Amino acid sequence: MPKGAKELLKKLEYDFENIEYLDIALTHSSFVNEHISKTNNVSNERFEFLGDAVLDLIIGEYFFRSDESLREGKLSKLRSEVVNEQSLAKVSNELKLGSFIKFGKGELKSGGNQRESILADALEALIGAIYLDSDLETITKIVLKLFENILKEAESKKNFTDYKSRLQENLQQYNKNVVEYVLDKEEGPDNNKLFYSSVKVDGEVVGCGSGKTKKKSEQIAAKRALLKLGEKNV
Incomplete structure (x- = not known):
């Protein structure tokens, strides 16, 4: 189990069936590059790709079901209010995700564990990992709880017609x-x-x-x- 993972899992209120998924989600490419001789090291980039798609689906469906009068353009705008680098980094910081990620020495020294883009990518990877380990219903509940405040903020802007x-x-x-x-x-x-x-x-x-x-x-x-x-x- 990755270092400090129990604390993270407690915050997520989730236990992995396959803990290797969590390990991959928390492995930055810089760590893999510095440990290239160990063939079992895999970065979180593929999980990030999957998590991005899952997150788009969950947040998109949330707004789709919230108001049947919302048009496509408004739905896209609302989703982008939630699914963006700044919002993802905010949730990642609330989880203190940067302290759990495995970095290469160079990336860690340059402050990679505090960089918004890396934190946002890691959160997407984590979402992808939980989805693979469970199902859409489970990850939907987790995502909606993690993004609860950000969703409320976006909802407050919903009545403004552009x-x-x-x-x-x-x-x-x-x-x-x-x-x-x-x-x-x-x-x-x-x-x-x-x-x-x-x-x-x-x-x-x-x-x-x-x-x-x-x-x-x-x-x-x-x-x-x-x-x-x-x-x-x-």
């Missing part, structure tokens, strides 16, 4: 992709400005909007463009 992205999706079916947002004017003092923007499609103004920020005025302009194009549920 009209600009929605307009872009709408226009793609008409093969119209040249979308331009123009700040027409701004009024008022610096502490209480009002911005006016318009959105053009292939050079033609299709919507105008105003708001307390430039981004807000662009979102309103995109919303009005969608209404003009006959989009429902805007």
Whole structure:
């Protein structure tokens, strides 16, 4: 069993049937490169590949089932709010995964056990290892618990409608992709400005909007463009 593995397994609330999977998940390629003569050493890169796919499926299904009105673009955006290097590294740090990974001396000396990309990859490898050792239902429960706070944060953003992205999706079916947002004017003092923007499609103004920020005025302009194009549920 890898050094300190009992502490990690306690945090995960999981016991491996095949402990070798855990050992592989916690083996960085730098360790293998420094112990090349030992043929039984395998890095976690293949497990990382599998874990990435499993994580995408679990988080994607979570949002898919959470709200049937969510469109493909919004589902992708929500999933990316959760499945990204920063979020994975955060969960990895909560598990103190960096202290369990086997590194080569050079990588460890350069701070590899604290590098976000390595920590994120190791977490994906660990997810792949648990999936191989158990089943989808088991790893789903573990993942949803590990990412509980990050999922809640993403959920809080779910009600925000990104009209600009929605307009872009709408226009793609008409093969119209040249979308331009123009700040027409701004009024008022610096502490209480009002911005006016318009959105053009292939050079033609299709919507105008105003708001307390430039981004807000662009979102309103995109919303009005969608209404003009006959989009429902805007």
